[in-house]
Amino acid sequence: MLRRWTLAAVAAATLAMVAPPAQAAWPERPVQIIVPFAAGGGTDITARLLARFLDRHTGGRGVVVINRPGAGGEIGMAAGAEAAPDGHTLTILNTPNVLTIPIERSARFRLDSFVPLANLVDDPGTLSVRTDGPIATLPELIAAMRARPGALNYGTAGVGSAGHIAMLLTGRAAGATAEHIPFSGSSAVATALIGGQIDVATANFGEAIGFAGGSGGHGSWRILGVMSPARLATHPDIPTFAELGLPVQTGSLRGLGAPRNTPPATVAEIIRALDAVMADPEYQAAMAGATQVIRYVKGEDYARLLSGMESELRALWAATPWNR
Structure with missing residues (x-):
């Protein structure tokens, strides 16, 4: 009996030496x-x-x-x-x-x-305008861009930003152009739109809804649409670009x-x-x-x-x- 237990112990020790160490569960530290x-x-x-x-x-x-x-x-x-x-x-x-x-x-x-x-x-892209301006819908914006190529301008958080890419995709889908005005961030874009320095503001939805005071149109800020596959459950009143005729999702x-x-x-x-x-x-x-x-x-x-x-x-x- 003693010999049997001794052999078993030696075998277990040998297996422990040759077996690979178990990988520690993640995370091991912060x-x-x-x-x-x-x-x-x-x-x-x-x-x-x-x-x-x-x-x-x-x-x-x-x-x-x-x-x-x-x-x-x-x-x-x-x-x-x-x-x-x-x-x-x-x-x-x-x-x-x-x-x-x-x-x-x-x-x-x-x-x-x-x-x-x-x-x-x-966080889908949006385009927004002033509520007291001449443009109230996305189709109206596209029509104005087509009628006067490069005459309207839009603000973004910088070259290559989400808003800049969103507007380039919009322009390509619509066959229309506008003048790009880059800013240091979305807050600066919002200030410029409200102050009347730009015609259109680009912003992700989370930012735009904050600038609009929690709704699609509030004060001086009107969101024209969201670049999402479907209307957002939290704001079903805001249309998507696709349903307004532009297949842009970004x-x-x-x-x-x-x-x-x-x-x-x-x-x-x-x-x-x-x-x-x-x-x-x-x-x-x-x-x-x-x-x-x-x-x-x-x-x-x-x-x-x-x-x-x-x-x-x-x-x-x-x-x-x-x-x-």
């Missing part, structure tokens, strides 16, 4: 989420709400948001792409920036520098990426945690309260979504380079 823009904007809100609930559903080890603004998002996204591929540094991926920056210039990252984990938010998708070569097992753990966050009623309520339109697309479906958008933007770049 997770960082890099936001490639300054604090206080829509992307920052997306990240901070995610961080709070991701921490809840991963054992409370800590999820910290790190703002790394600059160069239209390039600095932060490059830092995320170059981080250790262990799942403890994740990056908010914004469209169009994660796609347009590598198209227009040599950058320290490309789309394939990341493992696309999941899209979280779809805006700012906000997703989460991990550095390339992150182990598949770790990727699966992160996505399981995101599944739990998305199913949390408190998270859903918090997002709705912050005008963050949830669009959860994960894994390969998210990768295909980004790849399709990249192809569309490359075609747009070939026809109308947006840095000119």
